[in-house]
Amino acid sequence: MIMGRMYSLGRGISSSVTPYRKNSYDFKGITSENLSKIIIKLFKSGLTPSQIGMKFRDEYAIVDVRNISNYNLVSLAKKRGLRIEIPEDLFFLVRRAVVIKKHLKRFPKDLSNKYRLTQIESHINRLSRYYKRKNKIPDNWSYKLSKISDTNV
Incomplete structure (x- = not known):
């Protein structure tokens, strides 16, 4: 049995799930290298990971960074030497x-x-x-x- 939420208003255990995708998609010609350069630039400008994710969603139409680079946002930043x-x-x-x-x-x-x-x-x-x-x-x-x-x- 799974416990319900402790710190939110929701009472149940249901939550949204990211759709399962096996392969990466080509987003406007953005490669993994271009993506990591953009991420480094945005991290250095002082944005939080969630703000960077919203920027990717709204401006670049990239829903999931992992589909392009096989890493999530924070681990990609750590891989490039940025420390959170x-x-x-x-x-x-x-x-x-x-x-x-x-x-x-x-x-x-x-x-x-x-x-x-x-x-x-x-x-x-x-x-x-x-x-x-x-x-x-x-x-x-x-x-x-x-x-x-x-x-x-």
């Missing part, structure tokens, strides 16, 4: 916690957001344990709001 400091989902959770913490400084009696902050912090701690186990973040990485400022996030 913390995974994107963890980064956005930390950013959301910082925003809520700032809000709670202005409105300390906002109990629902206090509760949401504890939920987000437990989500961050659970994800960080997983990423430490998978060696995606350093073992000494820790989440402390006092350490994290607005310049880091």
Whole structure:
């Protein structure tokens, strides 16, 4: 038996699935080398992997990078020498916690957001344990709001 969602509003276990494709398609003459050059340029300009994926979908009509290069976006960037400091989902959770913490400084009696902050912090701690186990973040990485400022996030 599979558990339901823990951190989202969905109650079931159903989710969307990427269609299965065995072969790659020729997208407007974009080769694997051209694609990796574009990815490197976009990563260096400061875009997140999801923003790069949306840009590929909207501007280049490329739905799945893996169909062209046999690598996903993040592993292609790592292969080319670009280092992603913390995974994107963890980064956005930390950013959301910082925003809520700032809000709670202005409105300390906002109990629902206090509760949401504890939920987000437990989500961050659970994800960080997983990423430490998978060696995606350093073992000494820790989440402390006092350490994290607005310049880091």
